[in-house]
Amino acid sequence: GAGVSQTPSNKVTEKGKYVELRCDPISGHTALYWYRQSLGQGPEFLIYFQGTGAADDSGLPNDRFFAVRPEGSVSTLKIQRTERGDSAVYLCASSPLQRTGELFFGEGSRLTVL
C-alpha cells in the first residue's frame, strides 16, 4: 500500500494489560510521529523519530508509554499496565522531511481499555 499502515485498527483490552500498536510508514519516509486523539479533541503529540532514534519523546505522558523504531522503518508503541484514561485513537504519521508539519497520517488504532 502507498499510505501509512497501522495495526490493529481496533484493540479492546482490560485495565492493567500490556498493549502494542504497530505503524508501517510510507516507504522512504525517515521521519515518524505518534499522536494521540481523544474524542472531540485534536491530535496530541507523543513522540518523534528521525531514523532509528527518538529525537523528541517529550509528549509521552509517563513511563508506561514507550516506542521503538529499531530499523528506521516500522515503529511500535508499547503501553504497559493500561488504564481507562489511555483509551483514545493512536495516530501514526510519517514524512520524507525533517521538522515539517506536512505529515501523512495513518487511519489510527482505536484503543479501548475496559
Next chain:
Amino acid sequence: EDQVTQSPEALRLQEGESSSLNCSYTVSGLRGLFWYRQDPGKGPEFLFTLYSAGEEKEKERLKATLTKKESFLHITAPKPEDSATYLCAVQITSGAGSYQLTFGKGTKLSVIP
C-alpha cells in the same frame, strides 16, 4: 504555553453558502501554521501550510489566509463532500517542541444539500 483555538466548534451550511473558519494562536515563534481535514474514522489529511502573515493558499473551494494572530479557512460555495472536521495546527521555530504540531480541537463542518 503554545495555544491554538478554533471557532466555531461546529458549523452547518447549506450547499453553496460560503463561510469562514477561524484559528487563533499564541506561540513563542511561529515556524508554520497547517490546516488539515479529518473525515470520521480516518486520520487527518494535509491541506495547507502558511509561513508568514499575509500569505494565502488556495485549493479548489478552500482558501487559507494568515495574520500575526490568526488564520482563516474560507470555503466558497461548499458542497456536501466538503463535510468534515477541519483542524488547525502550529509549529514553533526552535528549541524543545519544534518538531511537534500543536493542534486545535477542530471545527466540524456539515454541508447540507
